[in-house]
Amino acid sequence: MRARQGKGRGRARAGRAGVVGLASAVLLGAAAVPGPQALAGGFTGAAGSLPAASAGSGGYAFAEDARSIDGAASPGDSVELEPGRTYRSTLPARGKVYYRLTLDDSTNTYASATAAPPAGRTASVVDGIKVAVEDGEGRSCDVDTESFGAAGSRHPLAGWAMREISPRRSLCQEAATYYLTVERVDPDGDGSSPGPWEMELAATAEPPLEKAGATSAPTAWDSAPPRPVEGKPQRRTGGAGFSRAAPVGQGVWRDDIRPGQTLFYEVPVDWGRRLHATAELGGSGAGGSGYVAAALDLDLYNPVRGHVVDATVGYDGTRKTGSLAALPPVAHVNRHAVSRQVAAVRFAGSYYLVAHLSSEVADAFGDGPVPLTLRVGLSGAAQDGPGYAGESVPADAFTVTGEDRETAAGGGAAGEGAAYRALAVGGIGAGTALLAGLGVWTLAARRRTAAQTAAGSRQEPFRSA
Numbered sequence: 001m002r003a004r005q006g007k008g009r010g011r012a013r014a015g016r017a018g019v020v021g022l023a024s025a026v027l028l029g030a031a032a033v034p035g036p037q038a039l040a041g042g043f044t045g046a047a048g049s050l051p052a053a054s055a056g057s058g059g060y061a062f063a064e065d066a067r068s069i070d071g072a073a074s075p076g077d078s079v080e081l082e083p084g085r086t087y088r089s090t091l092p093a094r095g096k097v098y099y100r101l102t103l104d105d106s107t108n109t110y111a112s113a114t115a116a117p118p119a120g121r122t123a124s125v126v127d128g129i130k131v132a133v134e135d136g137e138g139r140s141c142d143v144d145t146e147s148f149g150a151a152g153s154r155h156p157l158a159g160w161a162m163r164e165i166s167p168r169r170s171l172c173q174e175a176a177t178y179y180l181t182v183e184r185v186d187p188d189g190d191g192s193s194p195g196p197w198e199m200e201l202a203a204t205a206e207p208p209l210e211k212a213g214a215t216s217a218p219t220a221w222d223s224a225p226p227r228p229v230e231g232k233p234q235r236r237t238g239g240a241g242f243s244r245a246a247p248v249g250q251g252v253w254r255d256d257i258r259p260g261q262t263l264f265y266e267v268p269v270d271w272g273r274r275l276h277a278t279a280e281l282g283g284s285g286a287g288g289s290g291y292v293a294a295a296l297d298l299d300l301y302n303p304v305r306g307h308v309v310d311a312t313v314g315y316d317g318t319r320k321t322g323s324l325a326a327l328p329p330v331a332h333v334n335r336h337a338v339s340r341q342v343a344a345v346r347f348a349g350s351y352y353l354v355a356h357l358s359s360e361v362a363d364a365f366g367d368g369p370v371p372l373t374l375r376v377g378l379s380g381a382a383q384d385g386p387g388y389a390g391e392s393v394p395a396d397a398f399t400v401t402g403e404d405r406e407t408a409a410g411g412g413a414a415g416e417g418a419a420y421r422a423l424a425v426g427g428i429g430a431g432t433a434l435l436a437g438l439g440v441w442t443l444a445a446r447r448r449t450a451a452q453t454a455a456g457s458r459q460e461p462f463r464s465a
Contacts, residue, residue, distance in 0.1 A: 056198040059261070060116035060156045061241035062088050066200060071097025075136070075179050083109065083205035083393040086243070091115055091129070091197045096183040099201065101133070103163055105175040108206040109133075112305035113182045114158040114242065116198045119260065121359040123154040124189025131159035132181045133172070141172035146307055147185060150294035153358040154193065155262045156241070160306035164335070165208065167215065200242070204304045204397050206347070207390035209332070217337035221328040228278040228323065229375040238263025238355065242305060245352055249408035250378045256369035257296075257355060259362035265353040267376060268404040272383030274329045275300070275345075275376070277353055282371030284317040290364030291316045296372075297356045300324055303349030303397055309341045317365055332386035347398040348385065 056062050066088040072078040078098040081087060091097060091113075103109055115129045128147030132140050142161040148154065161180065163172050172178065182199065186192060233254035239245045245266035257263055269275050279298040295315030300308040313322035327345055328334060335346040355372060385398070392398050 055240065056088075056116045059119065059240055060114075060198070060200075061239065061244045062116075062198075062200050063241070063243035069099075069201075071099060071182070074098065075100070078179060081111065081180060081201060081203045083203045084395075085202075087201040089199045089201055091182055091184065091199050093184060093187040093194055093196060096181050099180040099182075101163070101178040101180060101203065103175060103178055105173065106165060106208050108165055108208075109163045109178075109203060110160060110206070110304035110306065111162070111180040111203045112158055112160040112201070113180070114156055114200040114305060115182075116156050116200070117154040118193055118195060118197070120154045120191075120193055121260065121362075122191030123148045123152050124186045124192040125150060125152045127184065127186040127189050127192045128157050129159045130183050130185055131161045133161040133163050134179045134181055135172050136177055136179075139171055141178065144307070145185060149297065149310075150312065151297050151356065151358040151360070152191065152294075153260065153356065153360060155260075155297075155356040156354075158242075158301055158305045158307065160304060168336075202305065205393040206398065207388045207392060210387045210389045213386060214333045215336055217333055217335070217342065218328060218331070223326045223328075225323055225326040226274075226276050226377055226379055228276075228321075229377045233373055236265070238265055240264065242301075242352060245350075247404070247408040248353075248374065248376055249405060250376055251409070253374045253376065255372045255374075257357045257372045258369050259357050259365075259367055260359040262354060262356040263372070265355075265374065266408070267351045267353060267378075268400040268408050269330055269348055269351050269378065270382035270400045271331065271348040271385050272329050273348075273378050273380045274327060275351055275378060276324065276326065277377070278321055278323040278375040279311065279313055279355060280319065280321045280373040280375070281313055281315050281357075282319055282373065284365040284368075284370060286366035286368045288317060288365035292358060292360050292364060295320075295358050295361050296322065297358070298322065298324065299354045299356075301352040301354065302344050303347060303351065305352070306344050308344040308351075315361060315365075315370075329380045348400055349396075349398045350400075350404070 054062050054064060063086040066086040068088045069079045071089050071091070073095060075098050078100040080100040080102060101109060101111065111133055113129060113131045117123070126147050128145065130143065130145045132143040134140055141163045144159040144161050146157045146159040148157070163178055165173060187194070229250060229252055231252045233252045236246050236248055236253040236255060238255050241264060245264035247266045249267065253265070255263060267275060277298065277300065279296055281296055292315045294312045296313035297310060298313070299310040302308055309325050309327065311322040311324050313320050328342055330345050330348050332346060335343050337343045353374060357370060361370065
């Protein structure tokens with residue numbers, strides 16, 4: 001401690017006051033743990049910081065714990081992807097890159113690639129990414145292609161492919177080494193960016209069922225879109241990536257979106273529940289005129305970042321809306337459907353609404369923000385899961401917890417609750433430890449003072465205890 005013990009009682013009293021003041025500061029510091037919004041923005045203090053997700057090209061927020069790896073030009077040089085981990089890599093303008101998957105003969109594995117093109121106002125409408133899982137002989141187990149579409153505006157794109165154990169499939173059923181491959185679709189198209197794109201990669205493992213279930217998808221479900229949710233909008237700031245998606249539940253959510261910007265929202269969806277969403281662009285406050293046919297693109301992704309469905313909203317500077325197509329309730333048996341969008345709602349967990357405002361909007365209405373309202377509806381009763389024979393990897397991939405629902409309803413950035421609690425417990429723990437040390441120091445100081453007083457009365461020199 002910096003306080004120095006003196007002979008007189010006045011100094012001893014001052015020293016104790018300093019201890020009390022320091023103890024109070026510790027307690028106040030522990031109590032003054034930054035709130036959720038501070039954590040969402042990346043808290044920085046004298047004692048350290050909580051890192052925010054690192055921004056990549058195009059402003060995409062990569063997962064903070066993403067491991068950087070290189071894609072290989074051939075299968076033999078590929079790096080292995082472990083389910084449950086997130087990776088950061090680079091996609092060249094031309095050529096296929098490979099990543100290795102070591103799989104057993106009973107687990108379904110889903111691999112996704114999220115491409116983050118560099119910022120730019122133009123893009124080839126057919127450019128995008130092609131994602132596939134291949135066996136050791138180069139035969140395709142599954143393939144997905146995602147493009148920028150009619151908006152012609154660069155924004156993050158996610159594609160997914162799977163190795164699925166199914167009696168309906170003959171390929172890719174054995175335990176072996178497989179490969180995730182990713183490539184550009186149209187790097188030479190009009191408006192395409194010639195350089196490499198950054199990517200975020202993830203793999204998820206789904207265990208088999210304890211008991212064999214139905215092998216056909218439901219043929220009857222209410223395909224009529226429900227009415228949009230009504231109510232007073234609540235402010236909710238969208239995130240810049242999957243790992244920073246803002247949690248939202250049933251309700252009306254309000255944000256602002258700028259031309260060229262992409263916002264991510266996370267919706268927990270239980271087994272047996274149906275998700276519906278409507279996006280609304282408000283009037284432009286900057287004036288201007290014209291019409292952008294594909295101004296807003298609203299995409300829905302499932303818990304393994306697989307694309308489900310999308311809606312496009314045209315814009316003329318006045319209020320415009322668009323809704324996602326109706327989807328069936330989330331069910332394990334949906335995977336047997338012929339329609340890929342129905343098959344995509346095959347498990348519970350975090351679904352993602354991703355809104356992108358075309359850069360073209362700026363040409364007609366300026367670069368200022370446009371009001372965005374999301375009306376999120378959840379219908380149907382929550383049900384028990386299908387009865388897995390083991391744990392998914394990551395363990396919480398296909399579950400919705402009470403905390404998930406509470407966070408979605410109450411607001412805040414995704415994942416911030418755990419960070420806040422850890423910081424609070426850590427702060428209080430550190431404060432408690434420091435106070436204990438201060439108590440010991442105070443007791444020793446008192447003993448030294450008493451010894452000095454006694455020594456002074458005997459006219460003996462002071463000796464430190």
